[in-house]
Amino acid sequence: MSLPAAVLNAPATVLRLGVFGGAFDPPHRAHVALVEAAIAQLQLDRVQVLPTGQAWHKPRQLSAATDRLAMTRLAFEPLPQVAVDDREILRAGPSYTIDTLQALQREYPHAQLYLLIGDDQRRSLPSWHKIGEIGRIAIICAAGRDQAVRAWNQHSDAPESSPPISDTLQARMCSLEMPLMPHSATDIRALAATEQALTGLVPPAVERYIHEHHLYRLH
Known part of the structure; x- marks a missing residue:
């Protein structure tokens, strides 16, 4: 795994704070695996x-915020280093990553x-709101790229093509080593719509929540 100098040279006394946002509609095992990999490989504290509030970049309406928040808490409950943060759900207007990073920078x-x-988010980075400022505030750590992952991402909400990532931004990025996990929230919603396992x-707790609350059903 190639890490920027800022990662390698960060003093041991500095709080290493990971930030992971998403629709989590629903949260799935690849989401959890990404956080587990980041904690281990970046030595995050x-x-x-x-969970995002108003997703400006999504072509569809998200499920109720209360359900996505509840499922996210269930998914990450086994990880003691994780705190599920509802600020983007409570914030009025579109959810922009830069706003959250600036708020966390003030708090910590x-x-x-x-x-x-x-990986799907990596490919869309050049279109993110104030991406240059995001790169100055945070080191961007993306799931490792894989041909098979690209194949299933074609069915996700990510754009099929994006402008190239600048050299300046690349210098603030690193890759996380992860096993191939072709999990797609789109496919999971389709399975849940017909009440399939x-x-x-x-995570098992998330599956129970989806079925007990009849989420993603066609009727």
């Missing part, structure tokens, strides 16, 4: 997991922030 002025993203795709 804490990770703020933030001596912390090194690590923005955790999936989600075993192995989402």
Whole structure:
């Protein structure tokens, strides 16, 4: 894994704070695996997991925020380093990553922030709101790229093509080593719509929540 100098040279006394946002509609095992990999490989002290509020970039309406927040708490409950943060849900207007990072920077002025993203998010980075400022505030750590992952990401909400990532931004990025986990929230919602089992795709507590609350049903 190639790490920027800022990662390698961060003093041991500095709080290493991971930031992981997403729709989590629903949260699935690949989400959890990404956070676990980041904690281990970046030696993170804490990770703020933030379900998005109003997703400006999503072409569809998200499920109720209360359900996504509840599922996210269930998914990450086994990880003691994780705190599920509802600030983006409570914030009025579109959810922009830069707003969250700036708020966390004010709250933890001596912390090194690590923005955790999936491969699909990596490809859309150039279109993010104030991406240059995001790169200055946080080191961007993305799930490792893989041909098979690209194949299933074609069915996700990510854009099929994006502008190239600048050299300046690349210098603030690193890759996380992860096993191939072709999990897609789109596919999981489709399975849940017909009440099929989600075993192995989402944490057991999340699967129970989806079925008990009849989420993603067609009727």
